[in-house]
Amino acid sequence: MTDTMEDLVARGNRLNSPNYAPAPVVFDHGDGVWLVDADGNRYLDFMAGIAVCALGHNHPALTEAITDQARRLLHVSNLFYSREQIELMEALEAATFADRIFFCNSGAEANEAAFKLARRFQAHAMDRPEKTEILSMKKSFHGRTLAAITATGQPKYHKGFAPLAPDFVYSPFNDLEAALEQIGPQTAAVIVEPIQGEGGVRPGTREFLAGLRQACDDVEALLIFDEVQTGVGRTGHLFAYQHYDVTPDVLTVAKGLGGGVPLGAVLATERAWSGWSRGSHASTFGGNPLASRAGLAVLRTIDGEGLLENARARGEELRAGLKELAEEFPVITDVRGVGLMVGAECGEAASEVVALARQEGLLINTAGGHTLRFVPPLTISSDHVERALKRLRRALTKL
Ligand SMILES: Cc1ncc(COP(=O)(O)O)c(C=O)c1O
Structure with a gap:
C-alpha cells in the first residue's frame, strides 16, 4: 500500500x-x-x-499532561474517584456558578443529561411529573442523539428519524415575545445557545437571554445554556453566560474542554440536581483520568497564558x-x-x-x-x- x-x-x-x-x-x-x-x-x-x-x-502543556497521565492511569470508571477528576470538578466549581458536575464525552451527551436532569427535577424534586415540555430555539443545534436532534430547531436534522422525542417545542431565537408565549406551567426547561453556532454564528441579545431567565423563574422551569461551542474561553470569557451576565441553572459544555480529548460536562446548581439520585444517569468513560487531566491542562493554560x-x-x-x-x-x-x-x-x-x-x-x-x-x-x-x-x-x- x-x-x-x-x-x-x-x-x-x-x-x-x-x-x-x-x-x-x-x-x-x-x-x-x-x-x-x-x-x-x-x-x-x-x-x-x-x-x-x-x-x-x-x-506542550496539554501534550505533556496527557502523556504523563497515560503513563500513570487512563481509566477507572465512575465507581471510583481519580485525583484528576476531583481537581477538574474543583476548577470548574471555582470558575463558575456550578455546585455539582457530571462528566460525559460529547456535547450531545451533555445535552441528553441536561434534558434528563430537567425532567427528573420536575418529576421528583418538584413532584410535577406532567411538567415535561422542553423549549428550544429555531436554528439551534444541540447534537445528534435522538433527543438532541429533537431539540435542534432545524427540520433538516429530523428528516427520516421519526418518531422524535416527545414534548419538545420551538421558538424563534432572539424573539422574547414569542418565547414568552410558549413558556408556561407545562415547561420543564428552556435550552438555548447564548450564541448560536451551527445556526450561523448569531449572538443572542442580553435582553433575550435575561428575559428567558425571568420567564423560567416565573414558571419554575430550568434554564439550560448550551455552551458546547461558546464555552471554554471561546467568547473571551470562560463561558458566554459571564459575557452576558445571565446565569443559567444548567450549563452544558464539551468541544474545547478537553482541547481535543473527548470530554463533556453538565454544570448545574444544587437545586437543579435535586431530582437526581444514585443511578439516575451514568457514563462509562465520562471524566476518566485521561480526559480530566486534559481538561485541567486546558483550563490552567487558558488562565496561565x-x-x-x-x-x-x-x-x-x-x-x-x-x-x-x-x-x-x-x-x-x-x-x-x-x-x-x-x-x-x-x-x-x-x-x-x-x-x-x-x-x-x-x-x-x-x-x-x-x-x-x-x-x-x-x-x-x-x-x-x-x-x-x-x-x-x-x-x-x-x-
Ligand atoms: C451548541 C452545540 N451543542 C451541541 C453540539 C454537539 O456536540 P457533539 O458533536 O460533541 O455531540 C454542538 C456541536 O457542534 C454544538 O455546537
Whole structure:
C-alpha cells in the first residue's frame, strides 16, 4: 500500500460511513495554529477541529499532561474517584456558578443529561411529573442523539428519524415575545445557545437571554445554556453566560474542554440536581483520568497564558479585518460574533469561499450554510490573524 494523500483519501472513501464527506485532505500532524497534511502542505487552522482545539495543536502543556497521565492511569470508571477528576470538578466549581458536575464525552451527551436532569427535577424534586415540555430555539443545534436532534430547531436534522422525542417545542431565537408565549406551567426547561453556532454564528441579545431567565423563574422551569461551542474561553470569557451576565441553572459544555480529548460536562446548581439520585444517569468513560487531566491542562493554560484576553483582542482584530474585506468584496454582507467565535455572512458563495480558502492554506468552514465561521485556537497571534485575512483576500479575489 502506498500512502500519498490521494491514495489515503481513496482508502478512506472506500470504508467511511456515508454520513461523512470529508475534504480530500489527510492531516499528518499539527504545530500550534498550523496543520500539515500527508503531502507536507501547511494550513493555518481557523477551524480548530470545529471549536475544539482551544490550545491549538500539540500545545506542550496539554501534550505533556496527557502523556504523563497515560503513563500513570487512563481509566477507572465512575465507581471510583481519580485525583484528576476531583481537581477538574474543583476548577470548574471555582470558575463558575456550578455546585455539582457530571462528566460525559460529547456535547450531545451533555445535552441528553441536561434534558434528563430537567425532567427528573420536575418529576421528583418538584413532584410535577406532567411538567415535561422542553423549549428550544429555531436554528439551534444541540447534537445528534435522538433527543438532541429533537431539540435542534432545524427540520433538516429530523428528516427520516421519526418518531422524535416527545414534548419538545420551538421558538424563534432572539424573539422574547414569542418565547414568552410558549413558556408556561407545562415547561420543564428552556435550552438555548447564548450564541448560536451551527445556526450561523448569531449572538443572542442580553435582553433575550435575561428575559428567558425571568420567564423560567416565573414558571419554575430550568434554564439550560448550551455552551458546547461558546464555552471554554471561546467568547473571551470562560463561558458566554459571564459575557452576558445571565446565569443559567444548567450549563452544558464539551468541544474545547478537553482541547481535543473527548470530554463533556453538565454544570448545574444544587437545586437543579435535586431530582437526581444514585443511578439516575451514568457514563462509562465520562471524566476518566485521561480526559480530566486534559481538561485541567486546558483550563490552567487558558488562565496561565492570558487566553481570555487574547481571545477578546484577536477577535476584535479579526472582525475589523473582515469588515475591511466586506467593503472590498460585497459578497460579505455582515460580520458578527463575540471573542474568537466569528461569522461572516457570505450567501450562496460560502462553500466556494471555504474551498478556495483551503487552496490558499486557510482552514475555515461554513455555519448555517451561508456564513463563514472562524473559530481559531485561542492561542493565535496578531500575525496569524493578518495571515488569515491575506489568505482569505486571495480566496475572495478568485471567486
Ligand atoms: C451548541 C452545540 N451543542 C451541541 C453540539 C454537539 O456536540 P457533539 O458533536 O460533541 O455531540 C454542538 C456541536 O457542534 C454544538 O455546537
